[in-house]
Amino acid sequence: DAGVIQSPRHEVTEMGQEVTLRCKPISGHDYLFWYRQTMMRGLELLIYFNNNVPIDDSGMPEDRFSAKMPNASFSTLKIQPSEPRDSAVYFCASSLAGDYNEQFFGPGTRLTVL
Amino acid sequence: DAKTTQPPSMDCAEGRAANLPCNHSTISGNEYVYWYRQIHSQGPQYIIHGLKNNETNEMASLIITEDRKSSTLILPHATLRDTAVYYCIVMEYGNKLVFGAGTILRVKS
Numbered sequence: 525d526a527g528v529i530q531s532p533r534h535e536v537t538e539m540g541q542e543v544t545l546r547c548k549p550i551s552g553h554d555y556l557f558w559y560r561q562t563m564m565r566g567l568e569l570l571i572y573f574n575n576n577v578p579i580d581d582s583g584m585p586e587d588r589f590s591a592k593m594p595n596a597s598f599s600t601l602k603i604q605p606s607e608p609r610d611s612a613v614y615f616c617a618s619s620l621a622g623d624y625n626e627q628f629f630g631p632g633t634r635l636t637v638l
Numbered sequence: 639d640a641k642t643t644q645p646p647s648m649d650c651a652e653g654r655a656a657n658l659p660c661n662h663s664t665i666s667g668n669e670y671v672y673w674y675r676q677i678h679s680q681g682p683q684y685i686i687h688g689l690k691n692n693e694t695n696e697m698a699s700l701i702i703t704e705d706r707k708s709s710t711l712i713l714p715h716a717t718l719r720d721t722a723v724y725y726c727i728v729m730e731y732g733n734k735l736v737f738g739a740g741t742i743l744r745v746k747s
Contacts, residue, residue, distance in 0.1 A: 528681075567682065567737040580734070615681045625672055625735060629681025 528630035530616050536636045542604040545633045548597055549618030557617040557627060558591055558601050567615075573599065574621075606637045642726045647742040650720075656713040658741055660726030663707045669730050671702060673711045674737070675722040682725070682737070685711065716745045 529548040549556045557572040571581040576593045593599040613634050617627040643661040650656040673685040686700045693700045699712040725740040
């Protein structure tokens with residue numbers, strides 16, 4: 525298996541622009557997680573899905589952030605409008621229902637908002 | 639979920655065993671001990687987890703004390719590629735992973 529795939533790997537955008545991050549989980553995994561990592565705040569869970577349904581979005585910082593999972597093999601995290609403080613590395617992870625906490629992480633998307 | 643205490647950093651010689659400690663004195667009976675690591679510029683990687691008994695897999699061994707108030711992750715033969723931040727996480731099954739500051743392990747030749 526190719527593992528969790530994220531795109532793009534790097535994104536540079538200007539403040540106010542819409543940013544869309546993409547994730548393809550490992551085939552057969554039931555859970556999908558979105559995390560954000562910064563030097564100041566460390567690694568934070570933003571939202572997670574079970575069988576394509578959002579379960580807990582309490583970590584989503586603001587209404588500017590939204591996430592969708594239209595099918596079992598694809599998820600997006602959108603920021604609209606983006607701000608410089610959104611600059612971070614965003615990770616997607618997936619896991620099986622029986623091994624919920626054995627999460628497989630993708631390589632991350634490094635987002636820079638100018 | 640119980641809090642954990644880890645040393646901020648440790649050094650280990652290449653080829654030697656790396657022993658990473660974690661204190662979790664307030665752990666409850668149904669909380670597991672999980673270990674993840676994050677190599678520079680990569681996503682975190684699951685290593686191992688346990689409840690009461692010692693566990694071993696192809697990556698590492700996890701030793702949990704009888705009172706479960708502390709544990710040690712052992713990398714039997716550390717290599718330069720094991721240089722990473724190691725996170726000890728104590729939580730109930732199904733709860734969210736919360737990553738603390740972890741231990742920076744530097745493996746030196």
